[in-house]
Amino acid sequence: MKSASPLNVFVASTPLQLISCSEARHFYGSSRETTLLIIARPDNRETEEQMAFLAEALGWHGIETIHLKKSSFYLRLGAVARNLARRTIKRLFIGNKSSWIHEVFYRGFDSEQLIFVDDGLATVRYYHAIHDEGIASRISSGKKRLLSAMGIRIHRTVPDVIAFFTCFPLQSSDLVEVQVHDFPVFRDTFKTSARDSDLTPLVGFLGQPFGGEDRLQQLRLQIQHVVERHPDSPIVYFMHRKETRADLERALAGFPVEIRQAGRPIEVEVALSGETYIAFYSFASTALFTLKKIFPEMQVFQIDDSALSAKLLYYGEIVGMFNSIGVETTSL
Template sequence: MKNLFIIRSPLQVLNAYEAIAHFKLKNNIFLIVQNHLDKNNVQMKEMLSMCEYEELIEMPPSKSNYFRYVALTRKLKKHAYNFIFFGNLGSFQKLLLANLEYEKSYLFDDGAYTLEYHGELPGTKQYTSIRDIRFLLAGLSIKRKKPVAYFTIFDLERKGEEEIVLHSFYHLKKGMGDILTLNNNIYFLGQCFVSADVVSYEAYLHYIKIVKNDFKGEKIVYIPHRAETITTELKKLEDEHFKIFENTMPIEMYFISQKIKPKCVVSFYSTALFTLSKIFDKSIVKSYAICEQDLKAKRKEGALLVQYFLKKAGLEVGTVCFNQSQEASHV
């Protein structure tokens, strides 16, 4: 039997590598689902060489996916599977879980999605959207056959009899060996808070200034998120101690490829902090929480959920706040 990996992000490639080694998997099919963010697609493609697979299927972005989903589902139905891995449960993933023959399915980590899905994903009760119903016209099922298990670094609270396989990137770290060299820079991971409508641009710029001030006198390397825009105001913050470095690969892979063991990594509620704290367990990893009143309503619940897990993991060091009528504050 085969194993199917449905991959949509660079982090999911890392998790696929770890899952293949953890479960000792052979006969792997990689289904790469691309999006409209070129950096995301390039990073995924560059990382594929680290994984063992026998077949690669690529899905470029498209405005309409119905016929592609139907055709691919029928193609993949020709095989039986031990495991199916995926990072989010969209229409296509649900379609595959409803129609393929498999032993188990695992949701592996894709940032905050893992935490949100674990909170929302029902064990037996399933919800069907109008978009899902259209697949019935093609003679396909729309109800998944089995419960979803988890392959994760997060300390999730088990619900009922669900299976949670906890890992700490043991195999990835084992492959690194002792080749890394300690680097004394402060690596500051940027986030796409503004484009994702989490906080205002003014607030985010103030947060950056707060962190910069906290590490005054030390060399800070600011690494923007792949979906973050480098503005003129952000560029103006550069000086001899604060440099912007536009990285072309996931931060985890950048450190590994450059043989860097970071002394300290800081960010806000980036889930990259979880992976880095596992991979570089001797490094200092810090998170600045954002005060609740700064978070925009539609993103507040997800942000607070990630911040809860960061605090639970002991990675939170303080809170940054912003008020338009005042200077930014630091708690």
């Protein structure tokens, strides 16, 4: 580790978590010398590439960064544990509250303050879980034994009051202290580019790997709904990084839809592409909220799909949060 000063440690596994960590680093004034970023097992190559792009763009270059990849995860985790055991952690910023990998950090290492940053709409679910049942551990007894052999003792009691640093309009309580932000670092970094007036305006659809066995069937109905609302506009389907093109091509066969894998988070794509979007649609993608919050002039629609809404916890509250910032609801 570079400095004997107390550390601010940021743990992220997805692009949104890293964007959220960037906002938190700015808000809490974490200096370059006292910052440690841990990229904890991104789920695939697409995620790794997006996070590498964001780390460079959002000012993490030159900051000590540790990559915990799947291939060498346990070996590298042991080395990180030995280093952190000798250091004082001032603030520990956690991206995925329900991941056992992230839990290793907030239960295995002492810090002066524990702060949860956004992990999409899972943030809302976890906020309620804390109030309903506390923080349930995801670390099995077998993993505890393995971690202990590596020198990591899962010992820490979670604080009575946990801080949330979030873009969602959640309320502080006796268990959660909420700080809401509106992406000032993102806005300053990715200034909206001038739109190319020679390009045809598009309609965007945000993919998401939600819905189980009904997902693709309902997706066809949602796309049909969008096509009927915009019969003369090109429609672009932006794949979620966990979706596969082959599945989507089969499901959307016959619809005039272009399937794209943007290669960078959709918020960045909208800011930098120069293309104009008439509207964006999805069932309940987190990006419906972030796009509307970052680009308030844009039309954003949440598709009310009763077959999927029954499967989404706190659906009414989530739709209410969408509506509170101007996301409109349209029903199938």
